[in-house]
Amino acid sequence: MASELTILGIESSCDETAAAVVRARAEGGVARGPGQILSNAVFGQEDLHAAFGGVVPEIAARAHAERLDLVVRRALEEAGIGLGAVDAVAVTSGPGLIGGVLSGVMAAKGIALGAGKPLIGVNHLEGHALTPRLSDGVDYPYLLLLASGGHCQLIAVERLGSYLRLGSTIDDAPGEAFDKVAKMLGLGFPGGPEVERRAAEGDAARFEFPRPLMDRPGADMSFSGLKTAVLRARDRLAEGQGGLYRRDVADLCAGFQAAVAEVLASKAARAMRAFRDRYPGLAQPVIALAGGVAANTSLRAGLDAAARAEGFAAIAPPLRLCTDNAAMIAWAGAEHLLAGEHPGAVSARPRWPLDAGAAPLIGSGKKGAKA
């Protein structure tokens, strides 16, 4: 494979329909970041899901099927190139909402066949995991905290294709908890920004919310009980006074956010220590953030402080690369191709854990671990 590649990436695994063109180069068979992002187009669906307080799979699937070719056109236009100048197409083939993943894979197969380009299927989580290399040229190995509306994992990114899960949520993702707290307080969807705004005016000490799993060793997390604790506190107040005062909403948000920040920071610190034990010789270990939760200033501050205390450099890629996007999918595809891998058959996989060796913690039925 050539030492420089221009890749079209396509992403549709949740509620963003996205396409991007990224140029990547390799030295000695290993991709060398940062990559050159020629375009990064995202068609969001927040307005379609807002009334429901969360992503509705059928609504998402409908939107993706009719927007994929349009977002690819947009990405090519913004990059100022035609499909002829693209070396390969990379598409998210899982894990995620199956309706969107399927449409993305089918559109990508059509584009690849029509344009005569190779097609590579990319794990959405790997896209997030490799983003610090795309954005900041971080070298392997490094520690990643992926915290979003759908995922929460602490992963040692050892090298391309080798990911060791050091910790994970055993139930909800933190972004999902933010959305649910916003919903129960009538703050709209997505909940993150508004909960953060209200929390800034609130007293985090008024409510004593639990810090789940802090009493257990390891870096696994839980946010479902915390969310329920907020709901109970809300109900107690509402029953007593016939509603909530703005002060109550602010204090509930502040208490909730402080609990999430403390759990994330202390679990990340544990993962940093485990990472350092595994790689004792690293002069400057790195913890990188990915996922929409990186947008929350208070959570970021907690993680930055934990990183400083553990002697880690904390890296947060720009937000448009932290939330779901296709530039990360193009980059991950480029890394595989630059490493000399040959694209194989691509099919949609709703479940596709990044660390195949880790014991499933959530959503593991007979079809296997979700993520």
Added chain:
Amino acid sequence: MALDTGASVVSRREDMTKGHAERLFPMIDAVLDEARAAPGAIARIAVCTGPGSFTGLRLGIAAARGLALGLGCEVVGVSRLEALAAEARHKAHGHPVAVALALRTDVAVVQCFATDGAPLGPPERVSTAALESVMPPLALRIGDVAELRSILPASLPDPAVIATLGAARTPGEPPAPLYLRDADAALPREAPPAILDA
């Protein structure tokens, strides 16, 4: 699936309840092979817009629109109603054709077509009880609505007919699935507590 080269039509069909995603592109390859055509020879893609399984329609339409983008060719949608009407027209002996397809137990979609094949209106959702009243007199009826008397059975359209109808169409808006119903989604059941000092 069918490839209409103008001189001949190569057509394939596999009935399946699932597995469309895995079979679609191998079938495209097979049809092109059989017609000894390269993908670049495709001037236009016609895709069935339904009604039908939502997932199946999305797969076909996403693939067709992606392929059209990759090839730089046109893409048009043809509904199952239009295709079934075109297939049945020679049996109508100069009368209109009414196509009625069951959507749920008591709801159907109906569309009627003039003798020249032009639609007499858009597809309409009607209760099966009201079907009789929306059909032109003497129209040939085809479809799968059991409650309707004297109706010719019809299931899936012939892909060659979709190709023929698609070839005659003026390309416009890109094809989209004919869902004929809103997405299943429940609005939040309980309102959040009132804000007392809003």
